[in-house]
Amino acid sequence: MSGVGIPARDRRLVLDAYALTASSVGNALTGLLCYVLSARLYSRDVVGQAAGLTAGLVLISAIASLDLHTALQRFLPGAGRSGGRLMWGCYLTAAVASAVVAVPFVLLFGADLFGGRPVWGLAWYPASVAFWSVFALQDVVLLGLGAAVLVPVENLVFGLLRLALLVVFVGGGGFAVFASWLLPVVLLVAVVNVVIWRRVLPRFAAAAEPGPPGWDVGTVARFVGGSHIGNLVGVASANLLPLIVVARLGTEGNAVFYIAWMVPYSLRMVAFNFGSSLLVHGSVDPAQIPSLLRTALRRQATLLAPVVAVILLFARPLLLVFGPAYAQAADLLRLLTLSLLPIVVVSAYLPIARVTGRLFEAVAISIVCGVAELGVSWFGLTHGGLTGLGAGYLAADCVVALLVLPRLAAFLATPSRARHAAPSAAFAGLTGAAAGRGSSPRRRGRRRAEKGVRR
Incomplete structure (x- = not known):
């Protein structure tokens, strides 16, 4: 590697870290605004139910994600043309594991969080956790594919959509507040992965150096x-x-x-x-x-x-x-x-x-x-x-x-x-x-x- 390449790699490290930090700051600010808006527009019972649903979603995802985000950070940058297969494997594993772990959570908290109807909760909550787990992995995928600049954009859109839906769903119950969180997730999983698979991944694979993948x-x-x-x-x-x-x-x-x-x-x-x-x-x-x-x-x-x-x-x-x-x-x-x-x-x-x-x-x-x-x-x-x-x-x-x-x-x-x-x-x-x-x-x-x- 030439002497010019070393500072270029250092600059990319700094820019990627700044992009992730900007995303963290944006998430914190929009999250705070959503909390304030929820407290102003909804009753404490509604906010408490929605908080329980979202807290459970984040906790289940953290348990069931199997730290695949770290694995993607480690192996995706060197995966070359097999990067798509690695991404699909991580997506599928995290989604399935999240959905499975969500089932006992619904049964355990069915009376408090799901209105006494755990069967109804089983129809949608495990899928919600699966979508969230894939959404969380997207940031790491963009980082590993050299497109970290899109991470703060994605999360800013997520925060703004949450704020808008909180206003739209005023008068609804805890599930409406939770929907203001979930619907942007589903939308961004679809949109961002279209961008990844049609734009980012082909460019990444074309620029990959020859040689076998560094993972199995x-x-x-x-x-x-x-x-x-x-x-x-x-x-x-x-x-x-x-x-x-x-x-x-x-x-x-x-x-x-x-x-x-x-x-x-x-x-x-x-x-x-x-x-x-x-x-x-x-x-x-x-x-x-x-x-x-x-x-x-x-x-x-x-x-x-x-x-x-x-x-x-x-x-x-x-x-x-x-x-x-x-x-x-x-x-x-x-x-x-x-x-x-x-x-x-x-x-x-x-x-x-x-x-x-x-x-x-x-x-x-x-x-x-x-x-x-x-x-x-x-x-x-x-x-x-x-x-x-x-x-x-x-x-x-x-x-x-x-x-x-x-x-x-x-x-x-x-x-x-x-x-x-x-x-x-x-x-x-x-x-x-x-x-x-x-x-x-x-x-x-x-x-x-x-x-x-x-x-």
Whole structure:
């Protein structure tokens, strides 16, 4: 690869990460507007029923998606002409698994969420979850195919359609509010996939380098088998922490915690988005991981450093906007904001571990981080209230980051070309053992083909 190609790949990583971050910001803003509009236009019973239906949909999808979004980030960029087959396989697997897992949810909550008619709920709710799972995978497909710029456009349209339908369906019940969420999903699944299959995928396949694909069904299955466990621990860590606060401090204490929690947790999406982009572009050319990593860390520092500084200096005035009672969580907000620094380290190393075949290591880091965050936060909460929780959360992330930092520093300290052999060798050896016969020879053949093209 020429010297001109390296900064071009770095620029694409940054642009893709910015596109994902813009999408996250747009989702947060339109979601907030939808919440405010729902509260103004509908009764609390209606809003509560719709919230239960949508929360169940998102939770079931997270459980049943099998972390296929990470598998697509890892394997789709190098899939070449077999990319369509990989996409269909992931779509179908996620949709079927989501529909199956939704069945016991409907039976369990039929009386509360489905008006006492679970059979009626079975007629449409599993299909709704299946559509949502495919909708969630579309963002990753666009990223993997080099069309991440469409992600914020897609999600902006989704948010605006939700807002419009909330107004149109005024006077309806909880199912009407839920329909304002679901109907845009169905429409965008159809429209976006037409664009993908007719425009984006053919262009991606035509530009693919010759050589066998870097995946097969067994390799992907083994990859998601471990990755899904780590993903579930991360989901549990994010969603159980507010419940722990409720159990200890009650709903009023949780309200104070939640405002301080959501601001830094939303900022974590910057690190997660750069990690996703690093996984995609590192999978295309592992030789450039050190260069990509340095670029990702520099850009994250540029984005996050001013925000962190503002929150540290003005945590109390910022919380006073929500009311005097919330200002007591100023120290909690500062501590949770500081946890962004170690999480950047962790989220930067996880994609590298996945690209270089250190799958067990990536899963172990995710599990240890999630369990430590919950455990140490609970200990801090019981001994020091909300400030103790924040200190425990920060301490847990710092310990994990210190364990990861030496491995990350090894990539930062080595030039891209000098590092080429190490990731390739590690990937061939570790994935050869994990994925079985056939995986390593295909990758060796692919590298030989790539070298021939570069010459």
